[in-house]
Amino acid sequence: MERRTIKVEVLARVEGEGGLRLVIENGKLREAELRIFEPPRFFEAFLRGRSCMEVPDITARICGICPVAYQMSAVHAMEDALGISITPEIRELRRLLYCGEWIESHVLHMYMLHAPDFLGYDGAVEMAKDHPEVVRDGLALKKAGNEILRLLGGREIHPINVRVGGFYRVPTKRELRELREGLLRGRDASLGTVKLVAGFEFPDVERDYEFVSLGNAGEYPFNAGHVVSNKGLDITPQQYDAHFEEYHVKRSNALHSRHIGHGPYLTGPLARYSLNSALLSPLAQEAAKQAGLGPTCYNPFRSIVIRAVEVVYAFDEALRIIDAYEQPDRPFVDAPMRAGVGYACTEAPRGMLYHRYRLDTEGSVLDAKIVPPTSQNQPSIEADLMDFAPRWLDLPDEKLGHLCEQAIRNHDPCISCATHFLKLDVVRG
Amino acid sequence: MTSKPKLAVWKFASCDGCQLSLLDCEDELLAVAGAVDIAYFPEATRAVVKGPYDVSLVEGSVTTPHDAERLHEVRRQSKTLITIGACATAGGIQALRNFKDVREFTSIVYAQPEYIDTLATSTPISAHVNVDFELRGCPINKHQLLDVLVAYLHRRKPNIPPHSVCMECKARGTVCVLVRGAASCLGPVTHAGCGAICPAYNRGCYGCFGPKETPNTVSLSAKLRDSGMNERDLQRVYRTFNAGAEAFREEGDRHGT
Numbered sequence: 001m002e003r004r005t006i007k008v009e010v011l012a013r014v015e016g017e018g019g020l021r022l023v024i025e026n027g028k029l030r031e032a033e034l035r036i037f038e039p040p041r042f043f044e045a046f047l048r049g050r051s052c053m054e055v056p057d058i059t060a061r062i063c064g065i066c067p068v069a070y071q072m073s074a075v076h077a078m079e080d081a082l083g084i085s086i087t088p089e090i091r092e093l094r095r096l097l098y099c100g101e102w103i104e105s106h107v108l109h110m111y112m113l114h115a116p117d118f119l120g121y122d123g124a125v126e127m128a129k130d131h132p133e134v135v136r137d138g139l140a141l142k143k144a145g146n147e148i149l150r151l152l153g154g155r156e157i158h159p160i161n162v163r164v165g166g167f168y169r170v171p172t173k174r175e176l177r178e179l180r181e182g183l184l185r186g187r188d189a190s191l192g193t194v195k196l197v198a199g200f201e202f203p204d205v206e207r208d209y210e211f212v213s214l215g216n217a218g219e220y221p222f223n224a225g226h227v228v229s230n231k232g233l234d235i236t237p238q239q240y241d242a243h244f245e246e247y248h249v250k251r252s253n254a255l256h257s258r259h260i261g262h263g264p265y266l267t268g269p270l271a272r273y274s275l276n277s278a279l280l281s282p283l284a285q286e287a288a289k290q291a292g293l294g295p296t297c298y299n300p301f302r303s304i305v306i307r308a309v310e311v312v313y314a315f316d317e318a319l320r321i322i323d324a325y326e327q328p329d330r331p332f333v334d335a336p337m338r339a340g341v342g343y344a345c346t347e348a349p350r351g352m353l354y355h356r357y358r359l360d361t362e363g364s365v366l367d368a369k370i371v372p373p374t375s376q377n378q379p380s381i382e383a384d385l386m387d388f389a390p391r392w393l394d395l396p397d398e399k400l401g402h403l404c405e406q407a408i409r410n411h412d413p414c415i416s417c418a419t420h421f422l423k424l425d426v427v428r429g
Numbered sequence: 430m431t432s433k434p435k436l437a438v439w440k441f442a443s444c445d446g447c448q449l450s451l452l453d454c455e456d457e458l459l460a461v462a463g464a465v466d467i468a469y470f471p472e473a474t475r476a477v478v479k480g481p482y483d484v485s486l487v488e489g490s491v492t493t494p495h496d497a498e499r500l501h502e503v504r505r506q507s508k509t510l511i512t513i514g515a516c517a518t519a520g521g522i523q524a525l526r527n528f529k530d531v532r533e534f535t536s537i538v539y540a541q542p543e544y545i546d547t548l549a550t551s552t553p554i555s556a557h558v559n560v561d562f563e564l565r566g567c568p569i570n571k572h573q574l575l576d577v578l579v580a581y582l583h584r585r586k587p588n589i590p591p592h593s594v595c596m597e598c599k600a601r602g603t604v605c606v607l608v609r610g611a612a613s614c615l616g617p618v619t620h621a622g623c624g625a626i627c628p629a630y631n632r633g634c635y636g637c638f639g640p641k642e643t644p645n646t647v648s649l650s651a652k653l654r655d656s657g658m659n660e661r662d663l664q665r666v667y668r669t670f671n672a673g674a675e676a677f678r679e680e681g682d683r684h685g686t
Contacts, residue, residue, distance in 0.1 A: 038442075039441070039442040039492045039493045039496060039547065040492075040535070040547055041442055041492070041522070041523040041551075042523065042526055042531075042534040042535070042537070043522075044537060045526075045529075045533070045534035045535075045537040046522070046523075046525040046526065046529070046534070048537070050665065051662075051665065054665065054669075057635060057669075058522060058669070061444050061446075061521075061522045061567065061670065062444060063444050063445070063446075064443075064444040064445045064446020064447065064448075064449045064568060065445060065446070065449060067444075067446070108449075108452065112452060112473060116474075116475075122474045122475040122476035123470075123473050123474025123475060123476060124473065124474075125458075125459075125462045125467055125473065125474060126474060126476060128459055128462065132459070135459065136459070139455040139456075139458060139459075140455065142453075142455055143455040143456070146453065146455070154626040154627070154629075154630050155568075155623070155626055156453055157446040157447075157449060157450060157453070157568040158446060158567060158568050158637070160626055160627050160630060160632070160635075161630050161632075163632075168627075168630045168631050168632040169629075169630040169631045169632075331631075367537075405475075
């Protein structure tokens with residue numbers, strides 16, 4: 001039997017640590033495993049006994065790239081457990097905060113992590129030597145998203161202003177208006193991003209994914225809606241556990257997820273867009289059309305185009321919210337403690353994030369369950385590799401390895417999140 | 430060939446937020462990239478330049494036997510080693526395991542605990558190797574990061590004041606949240622650096638920069654108790670992102686039920 005080994009120790013330009021192993025025997029791909037060796041941090045365990053009011057600050061620390069997602073799923077789950085409803089003004093401010101994170105995270109991924117693959121560089125800094133204007137545009141866009149986080153969240157990473165029931169302090173109309181100019185410039189620049197990334201060369205591949213995202217919300221989803229799929233699923237977040245399960249495999253410090261009775265599924269920009277594209281703003285829809293996207297997209301390499309369209313939307317939505325803003329009388333609604341179980345799904349930039357908490361009468365956490373998007377996507381990422389890599393087996397090891405890395409980066413895996421992930425290790429035989 | 434100083438960024442158990450702070454320097458990143466040779470930074474580039482490195486930034490805490498070994502190699506390769514953030518400096522939020530049985534933790538999170546290779550404790554970098562400078566915060570302040578980088582490149586002392594968050598509230602003009610009874614606040618015992626954000630947002634400091642130089646935690650706890658905090662809450666406020674820092678660990682141990 002002929003065996004060939006390719007090894008890339010650390011998968012670069014992903015958030016967190018992990019590796020990939022391909023086993024090729026007699027010219028056939030036998031296995032594609034994504035290995036997560038980011039050390040476990042046991043969040044679900046040490047959340048036990050903490051006050052529900054502390055949880056959004058703690059869960060933020062699961063991920064420095066998408067802390068807002070962890071805060072949003074946490075506060076909505078706590079509010080579900082405590083039986084409280086937030087005001088429409090708070091709801092809008094939470095969408096605004098999420099717009100900031102989508103912009104910051106998507107732009108980081110597109111310009112710093114993903115674009116170098118398409119333009120043939122090791123990273124953004126190397127890319128900046130030949131394409132300084134591209135990198136500068138990316139940094140300026142990222143900054144515009146971070147400005148929202150800084151004002152509304154207090155700081156860009158691990159914002160401090162998110163509270164069960166609302167915010168600790170709400171901005172004045174004038175403070176929000178000061179963001180306007182930067183967001184208008186950002187929105188214009190984001191249309192340029194769509195053009196730039198739509199011009200990249202994409203492998204002509206498609207996969208028959210089951211897409212899962214929030215939907216049926218009457219709006220492009222951030223914090224609300226049903227959990228829906230393109231294969232007929234339509235449930236509330238409260239029913240999530242009955243339809244999805246996590247399982248533990250030896251090679252990974254992250255749990256994997258599957259749709260019970262169906263198998264692997266995909267969350268994230270491809271899913272969100274394909275299930276909700278009609279709900280994008282007219283400007284974002286037009287940008288998608290110009291970029292050659294239809295109402296759905298099954299080519300994961302084009303996910304960068306969808307991220308760019310979602311960034312246009314996030315700027316548009318942020319401006320809509322700011323223009324309509326009236327400062328609420330109170331920054332939060334009171335949260336009287338009671339025993340209960342709370343559930344929430346929100347849309348992190350890289351996919352749907354599920355939280356469930358059980359609280360005692362004093363509001364302390366009895367148990368917690370957190371299912372990050374990368375855990376949900378990991379089986380689909382491996383299935384992508386099993387599907388795509390056989391087309392590339394004639395390529396030299398270096399090139400094959402790099403294409404596999406790209407196939408992984410398509411889904412913007414966040415390994416820090418999933419460990420509760422990349423090293424490339426290809427065995428050819 | 431370049432003779433620029435070589436910068437490496439290393440990651441141990443963490444959320445990636447502190448190294449992201451470097452990429453968040455939107456206005457300065459390209460200048461930094463011009464002044465140093467980014468020789469190892471997997472989150473940002475596939476390119477790897479071999480050590481030794483002039484300056485290593487280390488994020489994250491040590492939680493596995495493999496990482497403990499890897500850290501010694503990082504130290505051997507680094508002329509200057511700077512820890513960035515609460516994980517690397519104090520063990521991070523994951524140091525909450527130090528107060529519990531890690532086997533129980535593993536079985537809560539993972540169906541097959543035998544697949545998981547982990548140490549009983551989460552420890553700061555300084556528990557394993559000599560550290561040249563510790564930058565605090567969960568997350569670090571990117572302006573402080575730039576100051577420390579510039580300081581080491583120009584062989585001057587970093588300008589990172591070790592006083593309390595209270596000083597930053599005064600400088601910012603925020604009325605004290607403790608004095609006006611608006612919130613319980615760890616500001617008096619917490620290391621400055623964030624710019625006193627929380628009190629400006631009408632909430633108490635929750636200590637994410639860890640203990641200041643010579644903190645009087647006993648006195649603060651008495652004040653917090655008077656304002657209605659019970660023993661369990663007192664323990665919880667010290668046991669967060671810097672639970673493993675000596676002053677917070679000791680004060681947390683004094684409370685609880």
